Amino acid sequence: MTAIVKRAYTTFVTAGMFVVRMLLLGFMALLQMTLGGADIRPVSRETAAN
């Protein structure tokens, strides 16, 4: 494969995987809110010293 075709191919695969990940994240968030699951602990509230 030439470099440009390789780049287009990996970008296409990665874009697909990004979409799948976001869909799965949305699905899991929905289940977490309805059925319950692991605690969601905001990183933003943690101190940098940790």
Added chain:
Amino acid sequence: MGASWPPYHLMRRDYLAEAQAKYAKLERLYHVGAQKAWDGKQVLGDLLEKHGGIRLADDKKRALAEIFSTILWGELAAWSISADLALQLEDTEAKMAATSQVFDEARHFYVMRDYLLALDVPGGLPPLDGYTHTVLTELLETERLVDKLLGMQLIVESVAVTLFRSVAKAGVEPVLSELMPYFERDEARHVGLGVLYLPKLLAKLGPIDATRLKMKQLKIVTLIGWGTHLKKRHFETLGIDNNDGFRRGVRLNREVLMGMRSDKGEDPPGVLVGDPRLDFINDWAIDLFFPRFGASVPAWQRAVIDFVDGLSRVGDRALRMAA
């Protein structure tokens, strides 16, 4: 090159004074790097002697090799990329910092190679996974300085720092645990080069280039996320908590981004990683995809995570086709 070389302005006192005022910290990275350079052969040899070699069960050796094969080839890529930066950066102080990094990365590569050879992994070192291969080849092949600096210095080096801390903290293997702080100290300086010099390059970006750069970061972060799923069972074998590692990585990225803010507190254009507006997504993604060790995980969540782990192997195979 002929007409503009040699760059006589490098000897002009007014230019030097201005450059020193702007980039004194970058020059310091070079001097600190020279002062803190360590003898890799000596350090690794002493640690192997101190601990009587590497004693580890075969399954842990294989797990360690799976994770550290990415580090080994990552160090080789960082070596080439820092050499590219040393060649292409125009400001002397930034060139000095990049040059210092070239020496560090060469040392990291041969120390990691020698460590993995001493580890004597049953079946040999596994090949590089498709996710890491894609990230590293893109950074190696791009001719854009800003992509190399942002991708390697800020994202890949930050991931490396986080991984080194996690491995040292987990106490996987005593030689490696004592070796990691040496690597980590050097990598922190490399992140410093990106933090100190990137704002100058980012300030020149137009809106199209800034968007392109954000897409590039999204691609790298997506690949790193899926790559972590692929290696999850190996992290678990070694007792490394990915939840803890991701949290540390997010905090580190935020600190890095804050270091690049202007005096007025404005974020530089084109930077996506570390943006506090993405905290909400990060919080949910970390705890849902990588529940912390010992957390009570319901059956539905375990089933989805297993499915995601399976998908990560499909993605790996798809990306390896382009390798």
